[in-house]
Amino acid sequence: MRNRNHIINVTALVFIVTVPLYYLLRAIYALPQAASAEAVPIDQMFTGHFIAIAFLFSLIMVFMLYSAFVFRRKPGDDTDGPHIHSNTALEIIWTVVPTFVVLGFGIWGTVTLNDLVSAKENEMTIEVTGQQWSWSFAYPEQEGFSSPTLVLPVDQPVVLKMGSKDVLHSFWVPEFRVKQDLVPGQETTLRITPTEIGDYKVRCAEICGTAHSTMLADVQVVSAAEFDAFVEERTQAPVYAEMTPEERGEMWYTGGEADWASCAGCHSLDGTRLAGPSWLGLYGRTEELEDGTTITADDDYIRKSIFEPNAQIVATYAPAMPAVFVDTFAAKEAEILANEGIEIDIVDDLIAFIQTLEE
Amino acid sequence: MNTLSIWLTSAYVRGLIGQIIGTAVGFGFITAIRAVMGLDTSNIEPAVVFGALIGVPGSLLGAGVLTDWIKWIFGKKTPLRHGAPEGKPEWSRYINVDVNHKVIGIQYGFTSVLVLLIGGFFAVLFRIELAAPGMQYLTNDNFNTLFSAHGIIMIASILLGVGAMVNYLVPLMIGASDMAFPRLNAFSYWVGIPAVVLILSGMFVGGWDTGWVGYPPLSLRAPLGVQLFLLGFYINGLSSIAGSINLLVTVTTMRAKGMSLFRMPIFVWAAIAASIIQFTATQTVGMALLMVVTERTIGLNFFNPTTGGNPILYQHLFWFYSHPVVYVFILPGLGVISELLPVFSRKPLFGYKWIALSSLGIAFVGFLVWAHHMFTSGMNDALRIPFMISTMFVAIPTGVKFFSWMATMWEGKLSFETPMLFVLGSISVFLIGGVTGPILGTIPTDMHLHDSYWVVGHFHSTMFGGFVFPFFAAVYYWYPKISGKMYKESLGKLHFWLMTPAFWLMSLGQMRAGLLGMRRRIADYDPALGVETTQVLVTVAALVIGWSVLIMVYNLISSARSQKMAATNPWNSRSPEWQIPYPVPEFNYDAPFEVVGDPYDYGLDGSKYVQTIPMPAVGD
Numbered sequence: 004m005r006n007r008n009h010i011i012n013v014t015a016l017v018f019i020v021t022v023p024l025y026y027l028l029r030a031i032y033a034l035p036q037a038a039s040a041e042a043v044p045i046d047q048m049f050t051g052h053f054i055a056i057a058f059l060f061s062l063i064m065v066f067m068l069y070s071a072f073v074f075r076r077k078p079g080d081d082t083d084g085p086h087i088h089s090n091t092a093l094e095i096i097w098t099v100v101p102t103f104v105v106l107g108f109g110i111w112g113t114v115t116l117n118d119l120v121s122a123k124e125n126e127m128t129i130e131v132t133g134q135q136w137s138w139s140f141a142y143p144e145q146e147g148f149s150s151p152t153l154v155l156p157v158d159q160p161v162v163l164k165m166g167s168k169d170v171l172h173s174f175w176v177p178e179f180r181v182k183q184d185l186v187p188g189q190e191t192t193l194r195i196t197p198t199e200i201g202d203y204k205v206r207c208a209e210i211c212g213t214a215h216s217t218m219l220a221d222v223q224v225v226s227a228a229e230f231d232a233f234v235e236e237r238t239q240a241p242v243y244a245e246m247t248p249e250e251r252g253e254m255w256y257t258g259g260e261a262d263w264a265s266c267a268g269c270h271s272l273d274g275t276r277l278a279g280p281s282w283l284g285l286y287g288r289t290e291e292l293e294d295g296t297t298i299t300a301d302d303d304y305i306r307k308s309i310f311e312p313n314a315q316i317v318a319t320y321a322p323a324m325p326a327v328f329v330d331t332f333a334a335k336e337a338e339i340l341a342n343e344g345i346e347i348d349i350v351d352d353l354i355a356f357i358q359t360l361e362e
Numbered sequence: 363m364n365t366l367s368i369w370l371t372s373a374y375v376r377g378l379i380g381q382i383i384g385t386a387v388g389f390g391f392i393t394a395i396r397a398v399m400g401l402d403t404s405n406i407e408p409a410v411v412f413g414a415l416i417g418v419p420g421s422l423l424g425a426g427v428l429t430d431w432i433k434w435i436f437g438k439k440t441p442l443r444h445g446a447p448e449g450k451p452e453w454s455r456y457i458n459v460d461v462n463h464k465v466i467g468i469q470y471g472f473t474s475v476l477v478l479l480i481g482g483f484f485a486v487l488f489r490i491e492l493a494a495p496g497m498q499y500l501t502n503d504n505f506n507t508l509f510s511a512h513g514i515i516m517i518a519s520i521l522l523g524v525g526a527m528v529n530y531l532v533p534l535m536i537g538a539s540d541m542a543f544p545r546l547n548a549f550s551y552w553v554g555i556p557a558v559v560l561i562l563s564g565m566f567v568g569g570w571d572t573g574w575v576g577y578p579p580l581s582l583r584a585p586l587g588v589q590l591f592l593l594g595f596y597i598n599g600l601s602s603i604a605g606s607i608n609l610l611v612t613v614t615t616m617r618a619k620g621m622s623l624f625r626m627p628i629f630v631w632a633a634i635a636a637s638i639i640q641f642t643a644t645q646t647v648g649m650a651l652l653m654v655v656t657e658r659t660i661g662l663n664f665f666n667p668t669t670g671g672n673p674i675l676y677q678h679l680f681w682f683y684s685h686p687v688v689y690v691f692i693l694p695g696l697g698v699i700s701e702l703l704p705v706f707s708r709k710p711l712f713g714y715k716w717i718a719l720s721s722l723g724i725a726f727v728g729f730l731v732w733a734h735h736m737f738t739s740g741m742n743d744a745l746r747i748p749f750m751i752s753t754m755f756v757a758i759p760t761g762v763k764f765f766s767w768m769a770t771m772w773e774g775k776l777s778f779e780t781p782m783l784f785v786l787g788s789i790s791v792f793l794i795g796g797v798t799g800p801i802l803g804t805i806p807t808d809m810h811l812h813d814s815y816w817v818v819g820h821f822h823s824t825m826f827g828g829f830v831f832p833f834f835a836a837v838y839y840w841y842p843k844i845s846g847k848m849y850k851e852s853l854g855k856l857h858f859w860l861m862t863p864a865f866w867l868m869s870l871g872q873m874r875a876g877l878l879g880m881r882r883r884i885a886d887y888d889p890a891l892g893v894e895t896t897q898v899l900v901t902v903a904a905l906v907i908g909w910s911v912l913i914m915v916y917n918l919i920s921s922a923r924s925q926k927m928a929a930t931n932p933w934n935s936r937s938p939e940w941q942i943p944y945p946v947p948e949f950n951y952d953a954p955f956e957v958v959g960d961p962y963d964y965g966l967d968g969s970k971y972v973q974t975i976p977m978p979a980v981g982d
Contacts, residue, residue, distance in 0.1 A: 006773065031870065032877050034810075045806045052801040059797045063764055067789060070771040075778070076708070081934070084709040084774040086965035094716050097765040098758060105754035105800065112804035113747050119806060120743060170580040171673065173738060173813060177879030180810040182738045186674065187579060188667025191740040204888070208738075208813040208881045210573050212580055213502045216884035276496070276886070321502055 025057035038178035040196035123160035131165040133172035137268020138220035151267035156230035173209035197224040213321040214278035252356025284362035372457035377425035384420020389413035421556035461544035467530025474522035481515035493901040505885035507569030534939040537618030539949040542611040550605035557597035564590030578665035606637035620957035632697025635721040647683030681732035692828025706782035707774030723759035753803040780854030784835035792827025816876030842928035846944035853917040860910035868903035
């Protein structure tokens with residue numbers, strides 16, 4: 004090169020810029036809390052990548068901006084620059100060095116991936132089912148009950164065996180870092196070892212139709228003792244005759260031991276907007292319907308909404324409610340009549356439960 | 363004839379009428395058959411699909427693209443017509459079927475910018491919705507249709523923009539009088555129009571919520587609009603295939619005397635690499651799209667798992683085209699950067715051969731990486747590793763380009779007119795896209811980032827840096843060649859200084875949201891993610907980008923009306939198209955030229971790239 008000083012300046016600047024840029028990047032690009040064992044090697048790779056990003060970005064930008072300032076054309080100078088064509092040694096260096104760098108990252112990625120997908124000792128299996136637009140989680144090793152909330156014991160390796168009832172979905176808890184699609188007609192697996200007790204959310208990451216944005220489910224990572232209590236509560240056979248309508252209503256809401264889609268998949272209790280309207284303060288509320296008319300959420304309206312789901316859609320919501328409950332509720336009521344000899348009305352139970360949800 | 367009647371009888375209006383008539387005929391035909399057979403006619407989907415298909419030849423017939431070919435079938439010879447339609451003014455060439463590559467290039471360019479504005483408007487609509495959590499003024503379905511349409515409409519715009527640059531520039535740069543197949547060239551452009559009409563009309567028959575990828579089984583259940591989207595996408599592919607064959611034949615057979623491959627302007631290399639991809643990969647996506655259409659319409663079974671289909675198969679077929687096609691978008695853009703940098707640095711392009719071959723290298727490696735879009739799809743684990751390694755290899759030829767550009771600028775004599783600013787802007791934005799790519803390429807980090815807003819930020823950086831910024835640079839740079847006038851430098855600079863920082867803010871913000879857990883393609887987001895401020899900034903940045911593009915449109919239109927003619931070679935370029943005065947003759951060079959040197963020998967005294975071949979004396 005004709006002027007060694009420029010090269011020295013730029014080299015120094017690249018290194019001077021790289022370090023603060025790296026810390027700036029890490030400040031802007033914060034990762035969510037790391038709550039799984041998988042997050043550790045993944046976050047190490049993130050660090051590696053961010054160092055590479057900071058260096059490469061500085062390298063090119065410093066060269067470009069330095070040239071723009073130092074080599075700008077003087078006013079009135081219409082001569083050309085030096086006639087430098089190419090430099091084979093340079094070309095080979097900037098082909099070969101990146102090759103080794105990307106290969107290094109490739110090998111690092113391979114080793115880490117192998118870790119993430121290989122089976123762990125004493126894994127617990129949980130079956131994950133996605134459907135438009137809710138999640139359900141079954142525990143085959145705990146008598147197979149199912150839950151709309153994913154409850155995980157801390158530090159227990161789990162393997163999620165996942166399937167979809169309709170279209171593609173994708174299981175992503177950002178705090179766990181790993182992600183896997185749910186494919187109808189095929190079982191996919193994902194391994195997670197949660198390490199931090201706390202509440203998280205599963206967020207569907209593959210566009211799955213109208214209410215994709217609200218296809219969320221709660222995740223609770225709990226202590227081993229709390230998990231056992233959870234399992235015990237869910238596996239005790241309920242005696243419906245001994246429960247109040249409100250208690251039964253809450254049970255129907257979460258799906259209970261019935262195998263229908265839980266209400267909880269699409270209707271929140273805390274006002275969060277999911278695929279359907281929240282039940283918080285629903286009873287007696289005046290709702291605006293799609294056609295501009297309004298209606299009061301009384302017993303009749305709630306019953307009709309469950310049995311003829313697409314007759315009266317609340318404005319801004321999609322007609323997403325499955326029309327299966329006439330049959331599934333009747334079957335369940337007949338089963339309870341046969342087992343316990345009492346007649347219950349599941350919709351009445353639900354209405355009683357909704358009445359307790361005052362704002 | 364007055365202006366209005368010239369517009370009303372233009373090929374655009376006739377094509378639209380033809381498409382409407384064709385659609386009505388196709389629709390009526392199927393409805394009648396179904397009524398006669400006693401089938402349920404309230405299911406209009408088969409009739410709409412058939413109508414949409416018949417509408418395309420209807421549009422081409424109406425516009426008059428097929429007239430010559432139909433005459434040939436009946437044994438009538440037709441000469442190539444040049445100039446405006448009979449009895450109409452010169453400017454009406456641009457709104458009628460014309461076979462001149464410069465006219466077609468400008469038609470591509472106008473349509474590209476118009477479609478860009480439509481797609482950008484969609485983006486602004488849903489960006490405003492995303493500025494705050496909760497649903498503001500769109501429903502989920504509106505939002506899903508808008509972002510899906512934004513994706514495919516922008517892809518159509520970019521393909522049109524690539525068509526504009528390639529059509530206008532390549533014959534001029536290689537000293538050809540036109541493209542090899544002028545009628546096919548017109549067909550390539552005009553078949554794209556009904557495609558865009560189909561996609562846009564899909565929004566009015568229920569829309570669709572599949573994104574531009576159209577993955578089954580969702581696309582098998584989506585509203586009727588998805589059919590028109592799939593068909594529009596498919597028809598657009600015809601344009602790509604025909605256009606790329608034409609370009610490859612033109613470059614291989616019609617170069618000026620002495621123009622060996624390594625003496626071609628570098629943009630031509632990029633055009634070749636892009637055309638090879640279009641020519642070989644488009645069929646695959648066309649097939650995948652048609653498979654969904656037939657599965658929906660006539661019950662063929664490919665992807666529905668409940669009847670033995672496989673949804674992952676679609677993803678392979680789709681990405682086998684749709685990954686390489688992003689290189690169709692960016693290679694011409696990177697070609698523009700390589701073309702302009704030497705002119706504004708007054709230095710030879712550093713490592714010409716390496717840059718030329720790196721385009722082919724990117725095109726080649728681009729065919730081996732499609733499955734990185736499917737790292738979390740549930741495909742076989744044994745496939746993930748090789749696709750991770752091949753994906754990382756894309757960085758190598760891309761790096762060669764960056765390093766060569768830096769070496770080109772080094773110790774040059776740089777000046778900063780608007781095209782150069784956009785070139786530097788391209789490099790900075792494409793750099794953001796480039797350095798944020800490998801983190802998506804290594805599977806462990808991709809397991810967090812896949813389908814998140816990080817991908818949205820990364821993708822928009824590559825598209826803006828690889829296509830939008832260079833396209834704008836090209837528009838400003840060749841504007842004096844096309845219009846004979848100079849654009850307003852102050853407005854050009856304003857456009858640049860608004861758009862570049864805004865774009866940086868937008869893409870960096872999108873990536874931040876993604877890393878924190880925001881999924882892509884969501885109508886609403888969870889405020890608990892802590893990305894509310896970021897969303898507001900991204901929305902404001904998007905609005906600034908939108909306004910800055912409108913400034914460019916105003917600049918181009920108002921400058922064309924100025925009285926002052928631009929200099930013949932305002933950039934002091936060595937490229938042959940700048941050696942001839944405005945306007946460029948119908949057949950480009952009145953006297954053919956011969957290549958006698960290298961294209962970018964700036965700073966080599968007495969060197970010449972081209973010289974006119976002296977006409978042989980009469981009787982020689």
